[in-house]
Amino acid sequence: MSVKTKEVLKDDIVQAVVVADTFGDEFLPISSDIPLALFPLINKPLIDYTLEFLSFGGIEETFLFCCSHTEAIKSHINQGIKDGAEWSLTMKVNVIVSESCHSFGDCLRDLDRKGILRGSFVLLEPGTLSNIKLLPIIRKHNEIANKDKGAAMTLIFQESGIGQMGRDPNEEAVVAVNSSNRILFHRKMGQSRERKIEFPLEIFLDNSSVSLHHNLKDTHIAICSPSVLPLFSDNFDFQTKDDFVKGLLMNEEILGSTVYCHITKGNNYGGAVTDWRMYQAVSRELQNKWIYPLQPSVLRNNIQKNGVIVGKGVHIKDNKKIINSVIGDNVHIGENVQIRDSFIFSNTKINDGVIVTHSVIGPNCEIKSKTKITVGSIIGKGVTLEKEHLIEDTLVQATEPENCDPKDKLDKKAFRLKVTGTEDDLGKILSKKLSRLHIEDNRPEESDDDAFSDSEDEELSYTQSPVPDDTKLFFTEVIDSLTRGFEDELRCEHLILEINSSRYAYNVTVREVNFNVIKAILHMSLRLSTGPQYFSQFVRLLSYFAPVLKNYIRNDDAMLDTLQAVEDVAISNENVNEKWVMFVLKWFYDKDYISEDVILEWSKTLDAKSRFYAQVKPFTDWLEEAEEASSSDED
Amino acid sequence: MPQNANLSDVITLISDIKHGKVFSSYEIALRTENLLEKVISEEKWANAKELMQQIKGKIQQVTQSLPLETTATNIMRHILKVIREECDQVSKKKGEGQSLHQLVTADQSEERDYSESHGDLKNCLLDHLTEYKVELETSTENIAAQALEHIHTKEIILTVGKSNTVEKFLKHAAGQRSFQVIVVEAGPLYHGHKMAASLALSGIQTTVIPDSGVFAMMSRVNKVIIGTHSVMADGGLRAASGVHGVALAAKHYSVPVMVLAHMYKLTPSYVCSHEKDTFKMCASPANIIPYSTGPLLNKINVYNPIFDYVPPELVTLFISHQGGNAPSYVYRLLSELYHPDDYELY
Numbered sequence: 001m002s003v004k005t006k007e008v009l010k011d012d013i014v015q016a017v018v019v020a021d022t023f024g025d026e027f028l029p030i031s032s033d034i035p036l037a038l039f040p041l042i043n044k045p046l047i048d049y050t051l052e053f054l055s056f057g058g059i060e061e062t063f064l065f066c067c068s069h070t071e072a073i074k075s076h077i078n079q080g081i082k083d084g085a086e087w088s089l090t091m092k093v094n095v096i097v098s099e100s101c102h103s104f105g106d107c108l109r110d111l112d113r114k115g116i117l118r119g120s121f122v123l124l125e126p127g128t129l130s131n132i133k134l135l136p137i138i139r140k141h142n143e144i145a146n147k148d149k150g151a152a153m154t155l156i157f158q159e160s161g162i163g164q165m166g167r168d169p170n171e172e173a174v175v176a177v178n179s180s181n182r183i184l185f186h187r188k189m190g191q192s193r194e195r196k197i198e199f200p201l202e203i204f205l206d207n208s209s210v211s212l213h214h215n216l217k218d219t220h221i222a223i224c225s226p227s228v229l230p231l232f233s234d235n236f237d238f239q240t241k242d243d244f245v246k247g248l249l250m251n252e253e254i255l256g257s258t259v260y261c262h263i264t265k266g267n268n269y270g271g272a273v274t275d276w277r278m279y280q281a282v283s284r285e286l287q288n289k290w291i292y293p294l295q296p297s298v299l300r301n302n303i304q305k306n307g308v309i310v311g312k313g314v315h316i317k318d319n320k321k322i323i324n325s326v327i328g329d330n331v332h333i334g335e336n337v338q339i340r341d342s343f344i345f346s347n348t349k350i351n352d353g354v355i356v357t358h359s360v361i362g363p364n365c366e367i368k369s370k371t372k373i374t375v376g377s378i379i380g381k382g383v384t385l386e387k388e389h390l391i392e393d394t395l396v397q398a399t400e401p402e403n404c405d406p407k408d409k410l411d412k413k414a415f416r417l418k419v420t421g422t423e424d425d426l427g428k429i430l431s432k433k434l435s436r437l438h439i440e441d442n443r444p445e446e447s448d449d450d451a452f453s454d455s456e457d458e459e460l461s462y463t464q465s466p467v468p469d470d471t472k473l474f475f476t477e478v479i480d481s482l483t484r485g486f487e488d489e490l491r492c493e494h495l496i497l498e499i500n501s502s503r504y505a506y507n508v509t510v511r512e513v514n515f516n517v518i519k520a521i522l523h524m525s526l527r528l529s530t531g532p533q534y535f536s537q538f539v540r541l542l543s544y545f546a547p548v549l550k551n552y553i554r555n556d557d558a559m560l561d562t563l564q565a566v567e568d569v570a571i572s573n574e575n576v577n578e579k580w581v582m583f584v585l586k587w588f589y590d591k592d593y594i595s596e597d598v599i600l601e602w603s604k605t606l607d608a609k610s611r612f613y614a615q616v617k618p619f620t621d622w623l624e625e626a627e628e629a630s631s632s633d634e635d
Numbered sequence: 636m637p638q639n640a641n642l643s644d645v646i647t648l649i650s651d652i653k654h655g656k657v658f659s660s661y662e663i664a665l666r667t668e669n670l671l672e673k674v675i676s677e678e679k680w681a682n683a684k685e686l687m688q689q690i691k692g693k694i695q696q697v698t699q700s701l702p703l704e705t706t707a708t709n710i711m712r713h714i715l716k717v718i719r720e721e722c723d724q725v726s727k728k729k730g731e732g733q734s735l736h737q738l739v740t741a742d743q744s745e746e747r748d749y750s751e752s753h754g755d756l757k758n759c760l761l762d763h764l765t766e767y768k769v770e771l772e773t774s775t776e777n778i779a780a781q782a783l784e785h786i787h788t789k790e791i792i793l794t795v796g797k798s799n800t801v802e803k804f805l806k807h808a809a810g811q812r813s814f815q816v817i818v819v820e821a822g823p824l825y826h827g828h829k830m831a832a833s834l835a836l837s838g839i840q841t842t843v844i845p846d847s848g849v850f851a852m853m854s855r856v857n858k859v860i861i862g863t864h865s866v867m868a869d870g871g872l873r874a875a876s877g878v879h880g881v882a883l884a885a886k887h888y889s890v891p892v893m894v895l896a897h898m899y900k901l902t903p904s905y906v907c908s909h910e911k912d913t914f915k916m917c918a919s920p921a922n923i924i925p926y927s928t929g930p931l932l933n934k935i936n937v938y939n940p941i942f943d944y945v946p947p948e949l950v951t952l953f954i955s956h957q958g959g960n961a962p963s964y965v966y967r968l969l970s971e972l973y974h975p976d977d978y979e980l981y
Contacts, residue, residue, distance in 0.1 A: 058654055086700055090650040131919070161929025215927060267921035288936055290926065292919035293653075 014138060016059040016122040018050060019107050020066040020073060026275040029380030029397035029417050030345075030362045035069035036126055036273070038076060040345060041283050042296035042326055043311040045076060046273060049129045049286075049294050051087035056293065057134035059122060061092045065107045070097045103239040105232055112229035120145070123153075123228070125220040125241060127273035129282055131291050132156065132221065137262050141223040144180075144260055152231060152248060152257040154223040155183065157216035158264050158271070165281040166271050166290075167217045174214050175261060178207040183259045186245050188218075216263065219270025223262075231257060267292070276360060276378065280341070283326060311346065328363070345381075359391075384413040471516065474506040478520040482545070486524065492547035499548075514558045518565035521545050522584065526573055535583060542587060549593055559598040562588065571612055581615040589623075596623055644670050645693045648707065649700045659799055660706045660864075664771050664899050667710045672764050675757060683722045683756060687715055691977075703916060703941075705865040705873075705902045709972075713899070716974040717767070721759045770956070774897050775803050777956035782808035785893060785954070790814045790857040793849075793890075796821035796875050797830040798862025800895045805860070806837050815840045817856065821877050822846055823922035823939065846877055853884040859892045865902045866894070868969060870947035870962030873906075876940050882949035891951040898955050903969050903978040906944050916941050 020037040027036060037047040047064070054062050066073045074095050081088040096114070101107045104125070111117065120142055122134055141154040157175065160167050174197055176185035184203040204210055222241065231244070235255075238244045248257050264270065269291045273279045286296060287309065302310045308322050311329035316322070321338040328346035333339070338355045345363040350356070353370045359377040361367070366384045373379065373391045380397035389410055395417040396410065409415055478499055485495040503513050521542070528537045542549075553562055563585075570581050588594045603620045606613045648666055651657050657666055671690070680686040694711045697704055778800055786792060786808040794801050794816065805816060816839050820827035827843060835841045844852055859881060863874040872878065872894060885892045920937035947962035954960075960968060 055650075056653060089646040089700075159925070159927040161927045161932070163930035163933075164926075164928075165930075165933045166926075265927075266925070267919040269919065269921070269926065289917045289919055289939070290921065292917070 013060045013118070014058060014122070014135065015117055015119070016054050016062045016124065016134075017108075017111065017117070018047075018054070018062060018064050018124045018128075019104055019126055020047065020064055021068055021101075021107075022126045022274070023067075023103050028378075029395050030360065030378060032397070033362070033381035035066065035073055037064075037066065037073055038069075039127075039273070039279070040328055041129075041273070041279070042286055042309055043301055043328055043346075044297055046127055046129075047073070047076070048080070048085065048087070049291075050124065050127075051080075051085075051091070051093060053128075053130050053132075053294055054122070054124075054134075055087040055089070055091040057122075057130075057132060059091055059134060062094070063111070063116065064093060064095045065101075065111070066095060066097060067099055067101045067107070070095075070099065104241060105236070105238045105243065108229055108232040109236070112233045117226065117229065119226060121224055121226075123222045123224045123241070125272055125274075127278075128220045128270070129272070129286070129291055129294060130219055130221060130268075130270035131294055132219070132264055132268045132270050134221075134223075138223055140262065141225070141260070145225050148182075148258060150227075150257045151260055152225050152227050153245070154260045154262050155186075155245065156219045156221045156223070156262045156264060156270060157213070158219050158269065159215055160217045161215070164217075166278075166285050168274060168278050168281075170275065171218055172214075173216055173218055174212070175216060176203055176210055176212050177261055178203075178211075179209045181260050181262065183245070183249065183261050184210065186249055186259070188242055213263070217271065219264070220272035220274075221270055227257065231255065276376070279360075280343075283343070317352075334369075380417075382413065384411060386411050470506040471508050471512055474502055474508050474512070475516045475520060477502045477506070478516055479523060482517075482520050482524060482548075486541065486544060492545065492551075495548055496551050511557060511561055514552050514561040515565050515568075517548065517552050518562045519569055521548070522565060522569040525580075525584075526569070538583070539587070546591070553593045556595070556598055559594045560602060562594060563599065563602045567606075567612060570615065571610075581612070582619050585616070585619050599623060642693065642696055644673065645696045649697060652701060652704060652707075660897070660900070661771075661775065661799060663704070663706045664710055664897070665768075667707045668764065668768050668771060671711065671714050672761065672768075675760050675764065683718050687718055690715055690718075703864075706899050709865075709899045709902055712903070712973045712977045714764070714767075715977045716972065717763055718760060719974055721756060721763060725756050725759060771897075771899075774956045775800055778895055778897070778954055779803040779807035781954060781958070783811060785858065785860075786812055786814055787857075788812045788814060791817060791855055793817045793819065793852065793856040793859045793881070793885075794830070795819040795827065795859075795861050795878055795881050796824070797826035798895070800897070801860055801862045802830060802833060804895055805834060805839060809837060809839045813840075815842070817842045817844055817852055819843075819849055819877070819881060820845055821875060824875075846880070849881050850884045850887075853881075853888045853890060856885075856888070856890050859885045859890055861892070861894055863894050863896055863900060864942060865900045866896050866953065866965060867944075868903050868905050868966065870950065870953075870965040871906060872945040872950065873902075873942050874945055876943045879943035879945050879949075882945045886949050892949060893952045893954055893959075894950055895954050898957075898968075898972060901965060901969055901972060903973055 020035060022031070022036050025031075027039075030039075037050075038045045040046075041049060051062065064073070064077065074097070077093055077095055081093070087093070096111075098107065098110050101110055120138055122138070137154065137156065141151070144154070145151040157173075172189040174185070174187045174189065175183060176199060177183055184207065185199055187197065199212075220241075228244075231248070232238055235244075235247055238247055245259055248255055248259055252258065269285070271278070271282055271285070273282050285291060286294065287307070289295060296309065300312060302314075304310055304319060304322075306322065307324040308319065308327065309325075310316070310327045311331070313330040314327055314333070315331075316327075316333045317335045317337075319333075321336070321340075322333070323340045325339045325342045325344065327333070327339075327344045328348070330347045331344050332349045333344075334350060334352035334354070336353050337350055338357070339350075340357040342356045342358060343360045344350070344356070345361060345365075347363050348361055348365040348367070350361075350367045351369045354367050355372045355374070356367075357374045359373045359375075359379065361373070361379045362381040362383065364382045365379055367373070367379075368384075368386050369388070371385050371389045371391065373389075375393040377391045377393060378395045379391075380395070382398040383396050384398070385391075385396075391410075396414050397417050398413045398415075400409075400415050401417055481495055481498045481502070484490070485492070485498075499513070499517060508516070525538050525541055528534060528541065553559060566581065566584055585594075585599065589596070589599065600620060600623060603613075603616055606616065648657075648663075648670060651666070652663060657663050670693075674689060674693075675686065678686075678689060680689060690711050694708050697707050697711075701707075782804045786805070790812075792805065792814060794805070796819065808814065816831075816834055818827045818831040818834065818841060820831075820843055822845075831841045831843045861874065861878060861881070863872045863878075865873045867873060882892050884890075918939045918941050920939045923939050924932070924937055926932070947965075950962045952959045952961065953965070955968075
């Protein structure tokens with residue numbers, strides 16, 4: 001085996017690329033002062049573990065790509081080399097600075113331009129920790145690449161059980177592979193929480209054996225062929241590694257590239273700090289030696305009872321009520337302080353009677369007496385809390401944020417930071433919450449389910465599952481096209497063409513197209529100024545789009561879609577004019593877009609108690625009456 | 636301090652050990668000896684003091700990066716003592732001679748500083764190293780040669796896990812005696828399986844038993860023969876986890892426990908001294924309970940210690956290439972091997 005290893009080494013130096021930035025806002029407000037790479041993980045910067053893993057895995061040259069806080073990272077690396085840190089002995093580390101990059105994909109495109117990578121290389125996403133021996137996997141990847149010229153990437157997964165702490169609930173993945181471990185289907189479930197997954201039939205028809213895996217967690221490590229970088233350059237919409245994998249699998253024929261996977265078992269561990277929850281999980285796993293031989297320094301840390309790890313120069317007056325926490329260097333903790341499942345970074349002072357649970361307190365903070373910090377709060381660097389406070393599920397930072405609400409000012413040097421993101425985006429906020437520290441180890445599962453059923457109730461409208469992202473994007477695109485078309489008075493044929501092309505781009509079904517186009521047009525009607533002229537304006541709008549409507553409403557199914565779109569818009573917009581529904585239905589009926597039978601049939605499926613039904617009822621009654629009248633006329 | 640001295644050779648050794656390219660203690664020993672030979676013949680040093688400083692720097696480097704690696708450091712330590720001796724000899728030859736008075740007072744009062752330079756010190760040392768290399772290379776055979784003194788026909792021998800030295804020892808005896816070997820499989824790594832396969836191949840009647848069966852089988856066993864990771868200064872062992880239990884069972888049934896140990900396994904440090912944390916080293920629990928177990932792992936802590944400390948009173952005899960020694964004699968061997976000044980170099 002050693003001979004083979006030497007061959008690999010002789011051919012080319014084994015190189016690795018580490019991207020140091022997350023580009024996300026998961027770690028705010030602490031990440032605005034400390035880069036993720038220098039986050040202390042049991043009192044040792046995260047990057048040191050990553051580098052140690054790489055040198056242990058047999059990597060000889062590493063490129064560390066950083067885009068923010070570059071000076072801090074650079075000086076840390078240089079200090080490490082000067083002090084003869086373990087990784088520096090067998091591995092060369094180059095820091096690449098590029099502040100113009102705004103995503104993972106940008107970094108790789110930049111690397112492609114620089115052309116410093118020679119052969120296959122190891123690609124690490126930010127915050128990765130592992131003890132996987134890389135050389136055998138690189139060798140295997142090269143063997144595969146010899147057979148299959150298109151092999152671009154080998155993703156490394158680790159077997160892990162459902163509900164395990166180290167398995168990020170935001171990163172649940174489902175993978176289908178064939179007998180030679182080529183990935184046929186890869187799907188990160190993320191927050192979409194679909195209960196059903198549809199596998200394309202082809203993968204079962206084309207392959208004699210397919211294994212489906214849901215027992216995996218992403219280690220965030222990938223072995224890449226040299227072709228990966230040009231692929232990133234050619235496809236500038238690849239922002240993350242997941243985009244890359246998705247894009248490659250979708251356009252397998254066009255790009256001619258394939259992705260393989262490697263599943264590690266036994267004592268191989270891999271994982272990444274992607275959010276606070278993973279931060280907690282990884283530090284606990286590090287503590288429990290899962291990542292052996294990577295481990296916290298025994299010389300620097302003092303391990304106390306109740307799972308407490310304490311750094312250097314820490315003063316604790318009484319440690320009876322400190323449980324399961326990591327406390328950094330030079331921390332002062334007063335009397336009768338309770339700390340549970342929390343992380344206190346270095347140089348922080350916590351006075352008597354403070355209670356901290358499930359929270360992270362950044363460096364150089366001062367927490368005065370009797371403050372209570374609970375439920376996944378994150379306190380940024382240098383915050384001083386003077387008065388008594390109850391801080392619950394909040395981000396606090398020391399500097400004043402822009403357009404700060406006076407209510408959010410907690411103290412001279414403490415401001416509440418709002419979770420950014422669109423407010424109606426329930427999934428996003430939920431995922432933020434999920435990404436905080438565990439509230440209780442066994443409870444999240446249940447509470448998760450409750451939360452999800454809530455969100456489902458609100459989002460549920462047309463289908464029995466939440467709208468997938470692509471369809472959502474398609475919808476916004478359609479609205480954009482139509483609005484522009486209406487304002488610039490473009491011809492409807494062009495608009496139809498535009499809609500159809502976005503339909504292919506987002507891969508939505510015909511029925512979804514019908515539904516979304518109608519919904520988009522109706523949505524536009526809501527933006528019209530309300531007033532006496534409202535309905536005449538509305539008619540103008542609808543008449544303008546008549547060719548579009550005609551194009552999409554072609555059969556009974558499409559009519560049903562149209563009606564459901566009406567229903568969807570009416571229900572989701574509470575303040576819509578009461579006569580709106582009636583008006584829309586009548587217009588569609590009068591212009592012969594929708595037949596009477598379909599309307600009547602559809603009205604039977606409605607919930608008789610709902611407010612919407614009450615709005616529809618007069619119209620259907622009128623229809624029925626008219627029918628009776630006409631039939632009686634015939635008599 | 637020669638901190639900026641050339642450490643690249645040690646670094647490659649360390650990384651090779653870490654990456655598992657050199658695995659057995661014998662390979663590490665040979666590598667270390669080669670390394671020292673190179674240092675003496677190729678590095679620049681004016682006198683014994685400088686050379687010793689260089690080697691000390693390397694020892695520190697190894698202990699820092701691999702706190703558990705004793706073979707390499709022990710060999711380097713031994714060479715430090717050799718340098719001292721050679722120096723004394725060379726200066727004696729030069730006719731400086733030590734008077735009786737000097738001999739009596741030298742050790743207590745002033746320390747020799749070895750800073751005078753001698754032209755032929757280098758050659759003397761290289762000669763000595765070649766001798767030492769031969770000693771290392773033949774050490775295993777020398778130990779194995781004693782097998783016939785300890786293993787008799789129809790005996791039942793129990794061993795734990797896999798040890799190259801024990802393997803050779805048993806195979807040597809099997810040439811002339813017929814006996815039976817019980818191999819404890821030694822979870823969670825189960826190296827015992829490999830050991831048993833190898834023994835069975837050379838025609839020894841071999842039985843593999845689980846770790847839990849040790850006590851039950853011990854009553855029938857005539858001798859326990861094991862290898863060890865290192866021998867501590869008090870004669871206790873730092874051996875693979877599980878050995879302590881075996882030694883206790885042997886004590887209960889008054890079965891002699893023999894430990895095959897090369898001289899370089901003798902380590903001049905005690906348990907629970909500065910090394911206490913490294914002794915408690917735990918490996919990944921994945922070998923005991925797989926990571927895919929699920930949410931159970933969120934609630935439990937699993938410890939998988941690598942080493943057991945076996946106290947000296949449970950060991951009957953150490954067998955080195957020079958012959959058998961009782962644990963109580965280890966301190967004497969240590970002072971023959973190393974200079975007291977080199978016991979602790981941190």
